[in-house]
Amino acid sequence: MTGRDEDYGRKRSRSPDMGGDGRGAPPPQPGVPNAGIPAVPMGGAMPGGGMAAMGQVVPLAGAASAIPGLGMPPILAAQNAAQDKVNRELFVGNTPPGTSEMLLIQFLSGAMRRTGLCKPSGSPIVTCRVNQKFAFVECATVDCANRALNLNGIPFLGSCLKVSRPSKYAGPFVPSKSWQELTGTALPNGLAGAGGALAGSAEDKINRELFIGNTTPEMTEQMLSDFLGKAMEQVGLSKAPGNPIVTCRTSGKFAFIELRTTDEAASALNLNNIPYLGAQLRVGRPSKYTGPETPHGNWEDILAKYMSGELQLPSKDGGGGAAPAPAAPHAIDATCVVELCQMLTQQDLENDDEYKEILEDTTEECGQFGSLKRVVIPRSGPGATKIFLEYATKEDAARAIASLAGRTFDGRKVTAVYYDEARFAAQDYKD
Numbered sequence: 001m002t003g004r005d006e007d008y009g010r011k012r013s014r015s016p017d018m019g020g021d022g023r024g025a026p027p028p029q030p031g032v033p034n035a036g037i038p039a040v041p042m043g044g045a046m047p048g049g050g051m052a053a054m055g056q057v058v059p060l061a062g063a064a065s066a067i068p069g070l071g072m073p074p075i076l077a078a079q080n081a082a083q084d085k086v087n088r089e090l091f092v093g094n095t096p097p098g099t100s101e102m103l104l105i106q107f108l109s110g111a112m113r114r115t116g117l118c119k120p121s122g123s124p125i126v127t128c129r130v131n132q133k134f135a136f137v138e139c140a141t142v143d144c145a146n147r148a149l150n151l152n153g154i155p156f157l158g159s160c161l162k163v164s165r166p167s168k169y170a171g172p173f174v175p176s177k178s179w180q181e182l183t184g185t186a187l188p189n190g191l192a193g194a195g196g197a198l199a200g201s202a203e204d205k206i207n208r209e210l211f212i213g214n215t216t217p218e219m220t221e222q223m224l225s226d227f228l229g230k231a232m233e234q235v236g237l238s239k240a241p242g243n244p245i246v247t248c249r250t251s252g253k254f255a256f257i258e259l260r261t262t263d264e265a266a267s268a269l270n271l272n273n274i275p276y277l278g279a280q281l282r283v284g285r286p287s288k289y290t291g292p293e294t295p296h297g298n299w300e301d302i303l304a305k306y307m308s309g310e311l312q313l314p315s316k317d318g319g320g321g322a323a324p325a326p327a328a329p330h331a332i333d334a335t336c337v338v339e340l341c342q343m344l345t346q347q348d349l350e351n352d353d354e355y356k357e358i359l360e361d362t363t364e365e366c367g368q369f370g371s372l373k374r375v376v377i378p379r380s381g382p383g384a385t386k387i388f389l390e391y392a393t394k395e396d397a398a399r400a401i402a403s404l405a406g407r408t409f410d411g412r413k414v415t416a417v418y419y420d421e422a423r424f425a426a427q428d429y430k431d
Contacts, residue, residue, distance in 0.1 A: 087142045087171055090149070092135040093162035093258075094246045101128040104135055111154060115182060117147040124148060132221075133247050136166065149176035162246075164205070206289055207262045210269070212255040213282035221248040223407075224255055227276055228268070230406025235302055237267040244268070256286065269296035275368045275403060303399055334394045338401055339419040340387040342412040349379045362387060369403055370396020376424075383429025388419060 092104065109118075109125045118124040124144040129136045139145040152163040165171075179185075212224065229243035238244040239261065245268075247258040259265040272283040285294075297305075349355050355377070363375050371392035378384050391397045397418065405416035423429075 084142070085138065086166070086168055088139045088145045089166055089169075090137050090139065090145055091162075091164050091166045092137055093133070093164070094159050095130065095133060095135050095161065096157045096159045097132070099130055099135070099157070101130050101135075104128050104130065104137065107156060108137065108148065108151060108154075111151055111179075112144075112148060115150075117150060118144060146174045146176070149174060150179065150182045152176065152178050154179040205258065206286070207291055208259045208265045209286055209289075210257050210259070210265055211282075211284050211286045212257060213253070213284070214279050215250060215253055215255050215281065216277060216279055217252065219250065219255070219277060221250050221255070224248050224250065224276075225257065226413075227403075227407055228257065228271060228274075228281075231271060231274060231402055232264070232268060234402045234405055237264070237270060237302070239264055239267075266294045266296070269294055270299065270302045272296070272298045274299040278365065278368065303395070303402065333418070334398065335418045335421045336391045336394055336397050337419040337421050337424045338389040338391070338397050338404075339417050340389065340404060341385075341415045343387055343409050343414050344377070344385045346385055349377070349384065355379065362389075366400055366404075369400040372396070378429055381429065382431065386429060388424060388429070390424065 092108075095104065105125045105128045109123060112118045112124050113120055113122060122140075122144075124140055124147070125137050126140050127138040137148075139148055149163060149165075151161065154161050154163070212228075215224065225243065225245045225248040229238075229245040232238045232244055244260050244264040245257050246260055249256045257268075259268055269283060269285075271281070273280050274283070275281075285291075344358070348358060359375060359377060362377070363372065366372055366375065366389050369391075372389060373392055374390040376383075376388040376390070378386065389397070389400060391400065401416045401418070404414055407414045
């Protein structure tokens with residue numbers, strides 16, 4: 001026995017509750033089996049182990065961290081590490097196409113250093129994962145992540161970044177300012193609508209998000225974003241220049257879009273029943289929305305107001321003006337004929353079977369906007385690669401222009417404008 005064990009044994013021998021042998025065992029009793037054998041305390045600690053003998057509770061399995069000299073259990077350590085990473089991670093939305101991970105790290109870190117959100121020599125952003133229109137950054141510490149929330153709304157390469165907690169974050173709410181509030185600067189023109197600065201809270205995101213139903217598998221995120229955004233711009237539902245839709249997520253027969261501001265989200269509800277690729281899209285609030293009901297019309301109602309001039313388009317000075325009908329570059333009045341450009345190439349027109357198929361597809365697709373009388377696709381001459389649509393009424397032509405203008409086709413952005421009816425009747429397709 002070591003000196004420490006001997007000393008500990010002597011202390012126990014002086015206890016009035018101990019047995020006569022000084023080791024905690026009761027004296028042998030005649031006729032009692034196993035008499036004199038020490039009892040084993042709860043927890044499995046044998047006498048002489050020290051902890052049970054001194055009245056301390058021996059921790060059970062899974063609480064080994066309470067035992068001096070032992071570390072945290074691996075499972076608990078892994079859980080804590082995963083939660084710490086979530087607390088240090090931030091979502092960065094509205095990143096421009098082509099944004100590199102290193103550029104975003106350097107830009108955000110530099111902004112934090114310049115504004116005193118971290119030490120002048122600090123590296124608050126350690127990693128970055130970039131997606132098509134958003135990214136996730138990991139901060140060095142939880143405190144760095146809390147401070148980085150103040151970057152929300154910072155201008156970056158013509159966009160306004162949205163910095164917020166990721167959806168899996170379940171920690172406490174951390175108050176923060178927008179970049180504009182932090183620096184005392186205003187948002188650059190065109191980067192925010194009348195709804196004010198971009199907010200990053202989960203509640204604000206829900207108010208800016210819309211459900212898109214009745215989508216088809218061929219509708220990609222980029223196609224939906226371009227189509228719906230252009231439709232809003234065309235009829236004056238957007239509040240500022242540029243596509244008001246910042247993100248789009250597709251999932252089979254439905255999708256979700258996120259707008260720049262809550263005002264534009266409310267305006268986008270008027271896109272309900274808009275025709276696209278042979279389907280009528282359903283546009284509404286997501287199920288998790290709990291805000292007040294927003295009065296709105298359908299796409300047909302908006303077109304009627306648009307044609308009557310009731311809708312107001314934002315002007316460059318922020319004021320409104322009567323919504324004019326879409327016009328060709330030479331300012332032609334509304335007609336029943338629509339001219340489409342950038343949809344076809346000369347190669348598309350060379351094969352007879354392919355040309356016939358293009359005619360059939362165009363007739364079917366464009367017939368959903370109204371009563372389509374004729375489709376003309378010149379294969380040669382000045383009008384080659386253009387598509388001309390003749391509708392029964394100007395209202396039908398307006399619906400086609402509002403739905404087709406700005407659509408992307410094989411990487412080309414389609415233009416849709418009115419065409420002079422007399423020139424069309426004379427087969428004059430020159431520019």
